[in-house]
Amino acid sequence: MSVTVVIPQQLRNYTAGAREVTAAGATVDDALTHLDRRFPGLRFRVVDEQNRIRQHMRIFVDGARVTEVGARVSPKGEVHIFGALTGG
Amino acid sequence: MAKAKTAKKAKTAKPARKKASRGVTLLVGTRKGAWFFSSDASRKKWRVEGPQFLGNIINHIVRDTRGGGTLLMAAKTGHLGPTIFRSTDKGKNWKEAGKPPAFHTVNGGGAPGGNGGRAVGHTFWLSPGHESEPGVWWAGTSPPGLFVSTDDGVSWESVDGFNENAMYAKWCPPDSGTPDGALLNQIVIDPRDARHMYLATSTAGVFETRDRARSWRPLNKNVEANFLPDPYPEFGQDAHFIALAPTNPDRLWQQNHCGIYRLDRPGEKWERIGNAMPKEVGDVGFTVVPHPRDDATAWVFPMDGTTVWPRTSPDGKPAVFRTRDAGQSWERQDKGFPKKQGWFTVKRQAFCGDGVKPAGLYLGTTSGEVWASTNEGGRFQQIAAHLPEIYSVVAVERL
Numbered sequence: 394m395s396v397t398v399v400i401p402q403q404l405r406n407y408t409a410g411a412r413e414v415t416a417a418g419a420t421v422d423d424a425l426t427h428l429d430r431r432f433p434g435l436r437f438r439v440v441d442e443q444n445r446i447r448q449h450m451r452i453f454v455d456g457a458r459v460t461e462v463g464a465r466v467s468p469k470g471e472v473h474i475f476g477a478l479t480g481g
Numbered sequence: 482m483a484k485a486k487t488a489k490k491a492k493t494a495k496p497a498r499k500k501a502s503r504g505v506t507l508l509v510g511t512r513k514g515a516w517f518f519s520s521d522a523s524r525k526k527w528r529v530e531g532p533q534f535l536g537n538i539i540n541h542i543v544r545d546t547r548g549g550g551t552l553l554m555a556a557k558t559g560h561l562g563p564t565i566f567r568s569t570d571k572g573k574n575w576k577e578a579g580k581p582p583a584f585h586t587v588n589g590g591g592a593p594g595g596n597g598g599r600a601v602g603h604t605f606w607l608s609p610g611h612e613s614e615p616g617v618w619w620a621g622t623s624p625p626g627l628f629v630s631t632d633d634g635v636s637w638e639s640v641d642g643f644n645e646n647a648m649y650a651k652w653c654p655p656d657s658g659t660p661d662g663a664l665l666n667q668i669v670i671d672p673r674d675a676r677h678m679y680l681a682t683s684t685a686g687v688f689e690t691r692d693r694a695r696s697w698r699p700l701n702k703n704v705e706a707n708f709l710p711d712p713y714p715e716f717g718q719d720a721h722f723i724a725l726a727p728t729n730p731d732r733l734w735q736q737n738h739c740g741i742y743r744l745d746r747p748g749e750k751w752e753r754i755g756n757a758m759p760k761e762v763g764d765v766g767f768t769v770v771p772h773p774r775d776d777a778t779a780w781v782f783p784m785d786g787t788t789v790w791p792r793t794s795p796d797g798k799p800a801v802f803r804t805r806d807a808g809q810s811w812e813r814q815d816k817g818f819p820k821k822q823g824w825f826t827v828k829r830q831a832f833c834g835d836g837v838k839p840a841g842l843y844l845g846t847t848s849g850e851v852w853a854s855t856n857e858g859g860r861f862q863q864i865a866a867h868l869p870e871i872y873s874v875v876a877v878e879r880l
Contacts, residue, residue: 403560434577438561441600442583444590449560476560 396424396466403476404439407432416472421452422462424472439474451475504879505835507843508552509851510539513869515554517572519879524841524855527864533572541830543607544877545633547615553634555604555620563603565620567634571880580636582620582628584644599624599644603661606830608668611675621665625653625682627694642695643680643688652685652699652716659683666829667723671730679723679733686718687735702750705739722768722829727836729776732807736769741781743808754808758783762795762802762813767829772857773836777807780814780834780858782827782844793824801832801842801858817861818852825850830873845871 398416400408408414414431416424422444429436439450444462446452452459453473454466466472504520509531516531537556545551552572557563565578584599601622610617610629620628620637627640639645643665646652657663664683671677676693679700686701699716706718719738726732735742741755741764755764765786772778780801785791794800800815818825826847835841842854842861849868852861 401560403558433579434564434581437581437583438564441562442586442590443598443600444586445598445600447560447562476558 394419394466394468396469397471398424398428399471399473401474401476404435404474407435407438419465420462421454421459421464421466421472424466425462449476449478451477505837505841505843505876506878506880507851507853508542508544508873508875508877509845509865509868509871510542510554510830510873511845511849511869511871512538515539515542516865516868517880518851518864520853524835524837524853527853529865530572533575534566538603539872540603540605541607541873541875543609543875544880545609545618546877547609547612549615549633551633553607553618555607557603563601563622565604565607565634565637578630578635578637582622582626582637583639584626585639599626601626604628605664606667608670611670612672613675619668619670619678621668621680623658623662623664624655625663625665625684627665627668627680629694640694642690642692643697646697652688653682654684657684666721669723669725669733671725673730679725681720681723681735683719683721683738685716686720686737687723687733700744700749703753704735704737704742704751705753707739721766724769724771724779726771726776726779727773732771732776734769734771734779736766736781738765740764741766741769741808752808754804757804757809758802758811759813762800763787765792767792767827768832770832770834770842773834773840774838775805778803778805779808780832780842781811782825782832784826791824792826794826797822797824799823799825801844801861803858814854814858815861816859817854817863824848828872830875831871833874833876835876841876843874843876845874847871 416427418424425436455470504522507518509516514532514535518527540555542554552568554566564581566575568575604622606621608619616633618630618634627643628637630637667681669679678690688697689700690697701718704718722736724734731746733744742751743754744751758764762783766783770780780803785795799818800813802811804811827844831845840857845851847870851865853864854861
């Protein structure tokens, strides 16, 4: 299953500047793990070692926010990653 | 934990650094990136490089002093999780560690937090391993965690002798810590014996191992914790900074949350040498710098620990204080610093020496200034201002 992942600017140094990349998988976790093989280190910046989405990262699947990486993604769906709500 | 291949007992202690001949480079980590300041041989003229990793929170930048020269940088951002960057070309190019420090995943992950689900928030401290163990590095994190790399910082493993210790939950309760989180804030290795190490925490004070991190015991006798019902507990102290005297690794200096201490091994009882500080200044601070060659000399940078704990220079008059008699007396050194309205705060890793003759001292402030002395604290000059909040300053031979 192929999904489109929208990469936030904070992570585009991993994707050589690409805003959108494709990944394979039936869940957000699958997609991130697939991406991590192509772009080593990316997943751990978004998800911690307990497989929790990091505090200031946000993930949406087809426009709806998900809070667990086990969330399913639809065929040809879109996963949108944001860096949000930190600063100062 | 992976075993080091060449751990062995060394016969003699060596000073941590040799006399520099080409000047000094300061590796400055800030809340918003990294800067390098390099001096000429006289250490009077400084050239700045940076920022690197602008916007990243850089807690520590350390160079391998065992000959390899690898630089490691502990980084994260406001959004992204923590990582380690490596450079093998003096900071010109950096590559991310393949496996940054991380606790073991518990039950497949996804737990809502607590002891069963620790995640590294940031790496706070980096130390090259023992001289006999090239490629070994140690890291301390928040929440308190000890990690080791045996491949020059590329991949990191949990040190279960501490992280999974049966006492961990008591040593490092999840509801305690500094404003930036509870810390394993330092790792110190006996230069004579790779198996003998100390570490400092913000939740349980100082610990010692004699079996290369497989087992640990608290080492806090006579160290105050005035924020606990029992002010002299076995553990529970906040050890802001510890350092070995480079030429006498039986001597430990400690700047604790509650005061300045010294411990001469094999003794077990710390001595409150801060009692000799001027009463109007007190002996609260974040850090202590031992002299590179004289084991009776060390410097501290006191801060205001009265009332609501401003943690600024007492009375707005910044100064370092030096002892030359192992803490029996202290002398104020403030030439070059503002005479008034100087509200410096100098954090744990932001005060260091360089090992040159005469010894240089360098400190970075939370208000983004770097100050240097090339005559053992006799006079300070400001070599940088307007940086972001400074978290760490490490002096190395000029890169």
